[in-house]
Amino acid sequence: MQTTIDKRALRPRIRAERDAFFARSPAPIEAPTPLLALLKPGRIVTSYMPIGSEADPRHLTAAAIASGCRLALPHITTREAPMRFLEWDGRSALVEGRYGLSQPPGDALAVQPDIILTPLLAFDAKLDRLGQGAGYYDRAFAVFPEAWRIGVAWSVQQVETLPTEAWDMPLHAIITECGWIPRP
Secondary structure (H helix, E strand, O other): OOEOOOHHHHHHHHHHHHHHHHHOOOOOOOOOHHHHHHOOOOOEEEOOOOOOOOOOOHHHHHHHHHOOOEEEEEEOOOOOOOOEEEEEOOOOOOEEOHHHOEEOOOOOOEOOOOEEEEEOOEEOOOOOEEOOOOOHHHHHHHHOOOOEEEEEOOHHHEOOEOOOOOOOOOOOEEEEOOEEEEOO
16 A cells, blocks of 8 residues: 555556556456345446456446446546436447546436446545546535445555645445455
8 A cells, every 4th residue: 555645646656556467467446245235126337348457346246237236337428417317228329428438328327326336546445436536426426425436446546645625525335356345
């Protein structure tokens, strides 16, 4: 684990470590028992399509489908507009969105998530999260404060501590290739 204070300096360093780790073909991120306990028929689980070396949530998404959950993916149009979560059946074609995101078309049904599986750049033992810096997930967490916030990351993305802002909301858990990390 590393210590850091400067978010701007940390982002490229963590990306490089994540890229190197990903190049070694890490074990897949499997759905741990605590997540399976949260997956109930009809619950809405938001996932994402990984970009580059982001941790791949495909096994978590498959577990949600097998449990009878409804799926949604993030949809982004502009930097200023809030991210919406749009329903996706797990099979329909996706469109390319901002930042290279694979997302449902803009006319898909907007939903209120029960569980938000979120990508991230770094996390610490308090389950504070460092994202890409645009604030989309921070704003979504504020809109949906009752949703379970679960980070999906590689274990190498853990740092000793992260600086936080007033708007930051810690995650409820992190899932890595090593398993489930609950909030302390």
